[in-house]
Amino acid sequence: MKIVVLVKQVPDTYGERILDPATGLVDRSGSDAVIDEIDERALEVALSYKDAHKDAEVVVLSMGSAAVTVGLRKGLAMGADSAVHVLDSALRGADVGWTSTVLAAALTATGFDLVIAGNESTDGGGGVVPAMVAERLGVPPITYLESVQISDDEVAGERGTGQGKLRVHAALPAVISITERLPEARFPKFKGIMSAKKKPFTVLSLEDLGIDPAVTFAGVGRSVVLQTTKRPARASGKKIVDEGNAGVELADFLVAGHLI
Amino acid sequence: MSNILALIEVSHHGDLADSTPSLLAAAAKLGTPVAVVVTVPGAGSALVEKLGQLGAAQVYLAQSEQVGTFLVTPQVDALALAMSTFNPGAILTVNSVEGRDVAARLAARIDAGLVIDAVDLRSEGPSIVATHSVFGGAYTVESTVQGGRAIVTVRQGAIEGQADAAVPVVTTVSLESDTGRSAVIDEVIDNVVVSARPPLRGASTVVSGGRGLGSQEKFALVERLADALGAAVGASRAAVDAGFVSQASQVGQTGVTVSPQLYVALGISGAIQHRAGMQTAKTIVAINKDADAPIFDIADFGIVGDVFTVVPQLIEAIESRSKK
Numbered sequence: 375m376k377i378v379v380l381v382k383q384v385p386d387t388y389g390e391r392i393l394d395p396a397t398g399l400v401d402r403s404g405s406d407a408v409i410d411e412i413d414e415r416a417l418e419v420a421l422s423y424k425d426a427h428k429d430a431e432v433v434v435l436s437m438g439s440a441a442v443t444v445g446l447r448k449g450l451a452m453g454a455d456s457a458v459h460v461l462d463s464a465l466r467g468a469d470v471g472w473t474s475t476v477l478a479a480a481l482t483a484t485g486f487d488l489v490i491a492g493n494e495s496t497d498g499g500g501g502v503v504p505a506m507v508a509e510r511l512g513v514p515p516i517t518y519l520e521s522v523q524i525s526d527d528e529v530a531g532e533r534g535t536g537q538g539k540l541r542v543h544a545a546l547p548a549v550i551s552i553t554e555r556l557p558e559a560r561f562p563k564f565k566g567i568m569s570a571k572k573k574p575f576t577v578l579s580l581e582d583l584g585i586d587p588a589v590t591f592a593g594v595g596r597s598v599v600l601q602t603t604k605r606p607a608r609a610s611g612k613k614i615v616d617e618g619n620a621g622v623e624l625a626d627f628l629v630a631g632h633l634i
Numbered sequence: 635m636s637n638i639l640a641l642i643e644v645s646h647h648g649d650l651a652d653s654t655p656s657l658l659a660a661a662a663k664l665g666t667p668v669a670v671v672v673t674v675p676g677a678g679s680a681l682v683e684k685l686g687q688l689g690a691a692q693v694y695l696a697q698s699e700q701v702g703t704f705l706v707t708p709q710v711d712a713l714a715l716a717m718s719t720f721n722p723g724a725i726l727t728v729n730s731v732e733g734r735d736v737a738a739r740l741a742a743r744i745d746a747g748l749v750i751d752a753v754d755l756r757s758e759g760p761s762i763v764a765t766h767s768v769f770g771g772a773y774t775v776e777s778t779v780q781g782g783r784a785i786v787t788v789r790q791g792a793i794e795g796q797a798d799a800a801v802p803v804v805t806t807v808s809l810e811s812d813t814g815r816s817a818v819i820d821e822v823i824d825n826v827v828v829s830a831r832p833p834l835r836g837a838s839t840v841v842s843g844g845r846g847l848g849s850q851e852k853f854a855l856v857e858r859l860a861d862a863l864g865a866a867v868g869a870s871r872a873a874v875d876a877g878f879v880s881q882a883s884q885v886g887q888t889g890v891t892v893s894p895q896l897y898v899a900l901g902i903s904g905a906i907q908h909r910a911g912m913q914t915a916k917t918i919v920a921i922n923k924d925a926d927a928p929i930f931d932i933a934d935f936g937i938v939g940d941v942f943t944v945v946p947q948l949i950e951a952i953e954s955r956s957k958k
Contacts, residue, residue: 391769391772393768393769393773393775398775398777412888469747469748470738470741470748470750471741471742471745471746471747471748474742496887496888497769498750499750499751500734500748500750500751501731501734501750502734502735502737502738502741502748502750502787503738504738505706505734505735505738505739505742506738506739506741506742506748507742508739508815509738509739509742509743509815510742512815513815514705514815514816514817515706515735515739515817516705516817517731517734517735518731530820532823533731534731535730535731535732538646538822538823538824539822539823540705540819540821540822540823541819541820541821541822541823542705542817542818542819542820543817543818543820544816544817544818548817554881554888555881593745593781593782594745594747594781594782595741595745595746595747595748595779595780595781595782595783595784596747596779596780596781596782597747597748597749597750597777597778597779598777598778598779598780599775599776599777600763600776600777600778601775601776602773602774602775602776603773603774603775604772604773605771605772605773605774608913608918608931608932610930610931610932610933610934610936611933611934611935611936612934612935612936613930613933613935613936613937613938614936614937614938615925615937615938615939616937616938616939616940616943616944619947620921620937620939620944620947621943621944621945621946621947621948621949621950621951622947622948622951623937624919624921624935624937624944624948624951625948625951625952625955627919627935628896628919628952629955631917633839633895633896633917634863634952634955
């Protein structure tokens with residue numbers, strides 16, 4: 375069983391996240407970059423399968439700037455067997471269409487039985503890349519899984535939808551995405567951090583993947599940002615210390631604002 | 635005016651999803667709304683009249699025995715088929731789990747440009763311009779699609795108003811999908827709705843509780859105030875992680891994003907992740923013991939005090955007013 379986990383580097387949500395007003399792109403220098411927590415949970419799904427099936431192989435795959443190296447190294451330290459980094463300056467500002475095309479090409483190059491991704495990133499939040507990758511690879515996607523069972527030839531689980539839960543399964547090879555309902559990731563151990571340095575780490579360019587943007591993306595619709603506006607910061611209003619009457623004062627405030 | 639396809643979500647009981655009016659209103663802003671409905675044979679015709687009232691000029695009924703058995707694939711195939719009939723200027727889906735899946739797969743299949751989570755839409759010449767609210771409302775971004783067809787997922791309930799009622803022209807087609815690329819649905823488990831409170835998403839008033847409530851039993855105070863205000867119940871991640879309330883109530887970065895008229899934060903410090911899910915509320919009220927809690931930076935009315943004394947007094951004041 376070869377499991378490839380898709381990993382995205384995102385601005386840490388514990389800091390301020392910034393959009394570049396000129397390009398509308400996330401300013402990745404303006405905040406600390408970390409592996410998206412949801413992707414660490416995706417890796418945990420793969421690693422816990424590997425705990426029980428020693429012959430399983432886990433690969434972490436990311437597309438992004440040079441800063442992604444740190445995140446992929448962390449994935450190796452947690453227990454992944456190898457890392458693949460698609461790095462190419464032509465991919466700056468890639469939309470979900472380009473991203474999914476490149477990831478699908480990289481997955482074809484690495485080979486896979488199962489691809490695991492987070493359901494949506496904390497920065498883009500689109501939640502569409504896993505399904506797009508599956509469509510491009512011609513394999514079934516199951517997104518937003520809240521529980522995952524992996525067997526030799528099948529992946530199954532429950533996914534939440536607005537109208538209820540679905541129990542679903544798909545034959546392998548397949549692409550799945552998982553939600554926050556899955557367990558938190560393990561911490562890298564010292565031994566893992568040391569051995570991570572010796573694990574295979576492959577860097578691929580678009581040329582390595584046989585992609586020439588001018589040819590591959592000709593005639594492909596692309597979403598582009600026209601304009602970015604920062605919302606004015608919210609000012610604080612009235613603040614009182616309760617001296618025994620604050621509940622009544624609040625009721626008066628709500629009445630004055632026609633809120634009750 | 636160009637045709638705009640709108641993929642209508644239908645529950646497995648055969649009802650239209652709550653998102654339907656907003657989605658058709660969005661389609662009407664761009665062109666002639668064509669409702670695409672994918673059901674098992676015979677189940678769609680009952681929906682035609684209602685879709686007309688909501689503004690669908692055309693209804694495209696795609697019928698497939700595979701609906702409810704194969705995940706998402708019948709819907710993707712139905713839209714692909716409808717495209718060849720209507721040559722649409724854009725294709726809209728709801729920004730739900732299912733709607734995003736359909737939009738994603740169709741965009742990859744036909745190399746369309748995909749625009750995600752639009753909160754508003756307009757036409758500009760032949761282009762479509764979508765507005766997005768990014769990083770919890772900290773930024774407003776406008777985007778468009780260049781070089782191909784546009785597929786747009788529309789945030790649920792974001793676009794208000796209603797399209798003009800119509801008597802729709804109905805097209806019915808039968809569909810059979812290649813299921814090799816599809817996951818299989820084994821079972822559908824209904825959401826058990828035990829609460830008479832409004833759903834969190836789209837509620838006009840939200841009362842949320844945080845770690846400051848202290849325990850699952852004491853979290854009942856949040857529910858009492860919610861009921862006094864006719865509000866939905868929300869929670870911070872800390873309250874969810876502590877097991878006070880289910881994860882479905884989580885407001886913030888990784889939970890539900892709300893934009894109500896009134897947001898009441900009880901015992902919530904206001905971590906940036908929580909604020910990202912509620913800071914576009916029209917009026918924010920916060921009650922917290924800690925005078926330095928960051929929630930006060932964005933509150934229109936902040937009370938430094940104990941929720942267990944202030945909130946009961948507030949509930950009493952609200953109830954005595956309603957008796958007058």
